[in-house]
Each structure stands twice: as structure tokens, then as C-alpha cells.
Amino acid sequence: MNIFKRFWKSLFSPQDIATFRKDKVGSSIVYIIVLTFVMFLPLAYFTTTTMNNALEVGESTLKNEIPDFTVQDGKLVTDDSSDDSSDDSSVENLPISIDEGNLHVYYDASGTLDEDDVDNKIGSFDGAFAFLSKEIYVTAGGISQSVSYKTLGIENKDDLLSLYASITDMSKIFIPVILLLIFLFALGSTFFRVALFGLFGYILTGFGRGGVSYKENWMMATYAVTLAAMFTMIMEWLQIVVPYGMEINLVVTLIVLFLAIRSIPAQTKDEK
Structure with missing residues (x-):
């Protein structure tokens, strides 16, 4: 048979x-x-789709909707370039939540969010990138991973954009792996x-x-x-x-x- x-x-x-x-x-x-x-x-299928969507949506999202930041002593610190004390919205509005279909991006320098909070906010088959106070948390297809900013060599937003560009170039290799x-x-x-x-x-x-x-x-x-x-x-x-x-x-x-x-x-x- x-x-x-x-x-x-x-x-x-x-x-x-x-x-x-x-x-x-x-x-x-x-x-x-x-x-x-x-x-x-x-x-x-869902892992590949989530990763590809993240790479497509990520560039404009990172550039336009994630505020400038630096990493000081391993912690995320939002840059406040405004001289007007009334423009404290960059801090008051934290954490920032950006939803793009099944992909969710979070930015939180205040330490309000943790990994469990991110998991609870998204659907079981959704993916998320969370820039938390001390680490970047990624979850997709039921697989989750946290990496510190120091490990990734990220000291500011420019480093993040540079890392993103490198990951995009290597995506055809690392996704199959x-x-x-x-x-x-x-x-x-x-x-x-x-x-x-x-x-x-x-x-x-x-x-x-x-x-x-x-x-x-x-x-x-x-x-x-x-x-x-x-x-x-x-x-x-x-x-x-x-x-x-x-x-x-x-x-x-x-x-x-x-x-x-x-x-x-x-x-x-x-x-x-």
C-alpha cells in the first residue's frame, strides 16, 4: 500500500x-x-508572509513613525529635539502602536510594555516587532525571540535603519534557513x-x-x-x-x- x-x-x-x-x-x-x-x-506560509510584510512595511514605518532614539546604558531613550516644553507628546504618548494588517510594530522607551504584553495584544497568527526598553522583541508564526540592543550593535535610529537594510538584503538567505x-x-x-x-x-x-x-x-x-x-x-x-x-x-x-x-x-x- x-x-x-x-x-x-x-x-x-x-x-x-x-x-x-x-x-x-x-x-x-x-x-x-x-x-x-x-x-x-x-x-x-504565515512565517514567510509575516517576515516579507515586515520587510516591506518596515522601512517607511521605521523612518517616519518611529521617533529618533539613542541607546544609553543598554536602555532605549527617545530623543527630544523640541525646545517647547509643551511638545512632550513623544514621551506622553508612549508606547507607540502601529498596526499594518497582521503585522504590529511597538515602540516603548518608557518600560511600560514587556514581552507578555506584546503577545497579549496580537492575534495568535499575527507577527510583531517591539522596540522595548532594553531589547527588541520579535514574534512571528508562534516563534519569539528577544535580542538586546547591544547584541545587535544598535546605538541610535541610524544604526537600526542600517541593520534593517542589511537584513533586507539577506532575507532571501535567512528566511529559508x-x-x-x-x-x-x-x-x-x-x-x-x-x-x-x-x-x-x-x-x-x-x-x-x-x-x-x-x-x-x-x-x-x-x-x-x-x-x-x-x-x-x-x-x-x-x-x-x-x-x-x-x-x-x-x-x-x-x-x-x-x-x-x-x-x-x-x-x-x-x-x-
């Missing part, structure tokens, strides 16, 4: 999943890689989950005394994750946040694996 038929059967047939325990290990490894890649597609790293992490995570589900099945079958080895439980777990994986992928494409999504996926996978084990003929178990 080819990989597409196995995928289709894995969505609704625990009985077929039980028969897949006799497949070659190599076939299951290929299946995990393909399944992870399919799950990775929405994350890759970032996506590759994310995929490898997702792949490792999938293998780890399959191993845990295989262990669960091994325990259910009496640590092999039921005639089903850990290898066979691992093979069944490989296909038992399919339904939950597809549900997660569809929700990510639709940008719908499912409450307790991880717990739901866990329960669904365990139920499918349990039903697959239950469907193994008793005589097959007794053969060993």
Missing part, C-alpha cells in the same frame, strides 16, 4: 492502522517526514511524540506479553497521529485557535491507537 493510501486509511480506520505494524521501518520514517512537512506548511530549522525542530518533535505514543501502546499490550512488540506499537503510533495532525493543520490554515488543542490531539491519538490495538486478532497476539 502506497503512502497516500496509508494516509487516507489512517484518517478513519484503526483496523488498517493495526495492519501497518508489519510495514518496514523505513516506510514509517518516510511517512513521518511527509506528515510533518504537510503539518509544517501553514506555519511556513529559519524555515529549515523550524522544520527540523518540528520533525524531531513528531518523532518524539510517536516514540511516546509507541511506549503507551507497549504498556497497553503488557510490555510485549500480548504479542505486540514495541516496534509494532511504534509503527501503529506513526499512523495514529495522522487524524490529530490533520486537524491541527486545518485549524492553523484557518487561523482558528482551539482551546485545549494540545490536550484534544493527545486524547484523539491515544483513542485511535487504543482502537488499533484492540483490532489486532487475538490469535495473532497468541502466536508469540
Whole structure:
């Protein structure tokens, strides 16, 4: 049975999943890689879109809407070039919030915002660049990173614009590299989950005394994750946040694996 038929059967047939325990290990490894890649597609799309939008919107936003600043002792300080004391709006209006569709830019030299505040302000599938008091915080596609101004070599707004220009030039290289790293992490995570589900099945079958080895439980777990994986992928494409999504996926996978084990003929178990 080819990989597409196995995928289709894995969505609704625990009985077929039980028969897949006799497949070659190599076939299951290929299946995990393909399944992870399919799950990775929405994350890759939204991450790439967010980054490209950030690069397109960023130049005009940084130049025109982010005030001049310097970094003193590692902290962001807004330049006040006005001699009129009534023009203190650059400080009073902090933090500054700029919304460009799914991209959000924040500037806050006052220390009012922190990373959690930024995460709470944006949608689950939105991206944000936040110039916080002591660091730059970037989040996109569920991945977040904070970097200090000193680490980036930023001492003023001109340094930021220069860094932005360099990043724009390198975007065709670093975006694929970032996506590759994310995929490898997702792949490792999938293998780890399959191993845990295989262990669960091994325990259910009496640590092999039921005639089903850990290898066979691992093979069944490989296909038992399919339904939950597809549900997660569809929700990510639709940008719908499912409450307790991880717990739901866990329960669904365990139920499918349990039903697959239950469907193994008793005589097959007794053969060993």
C-alpha cells in the first residue's frame, strides 16, 4: 500500500492502522517526514508572509513613525529635539502602536510594555516587532525571540535603519534557513511524540506479553497521529485557535491507537 493510501486509511480506520505494524521501518520514517512537512506548511506560509510584510512595511514605518532614539546604558531613550516644553507628546504618548494588517510594530522607551504584553495584544497568527526598553522583541508564526540592543550593535535610529537594510538584503538567505530549522525542530518533535505514543501502546499490550512488540506499537503510533495532525493543520490554515488543542490531539491519538490495538486478532497476539 502506497503512502497516500496509508494516509487516507489512517484518517478513519484503526483496523488498517493495526495492519501497518508489519510495514518496514523505513516506510514509517518516510511517512513521518511527509506528515510533518504537510503539518509544517501553514506555519511556513504565515512565517514567510509575516517576515516579507515586515520587510516591506518596515522601512517607511521605521523612518517616519518611529521617533529618533539613542541607546544609553543598554536602555532605549527617545530623543527630544523640541525646545517647547509643551511638545512632550513623544514621551506622553508612549508606547507607540502601529498596526499594518497582521503585522504590529511597538515602540516603548518608557518600560511600560514587556514581552507578555506584546503577545497579549496580537492575534495568535499575527507577527510583531517591539522596540522595548532594553531589547527588541520579535514574534512571528508562534516563534519569539528577544535580542538586546547591544547584541545587535544598535546605538541610535541610524544604526537600526542600517541593520534593517542589511537584513533586507539577506532575507532571501535567512528566511529559508529559519524555515529549515523550524522544520527540523518540528520533525524531531513528531518523532518524539510517536516514540511516546509507541511506549503507551507497549504498556497497553503488557510490555510485549500480548504479542505486540514495541516496534509494532511504534509503527501503529506513526499512523495514529495522522487524524490529530490533520486537524491541527486545518485549524492553523484557518487561523482558528482551539482551546485545549494540545490536550484534544493527545486524547484523539491515544483513542485511535487504543482502537488499533484492540483490532489486532487475538490469535495473532497468541502466536508469540
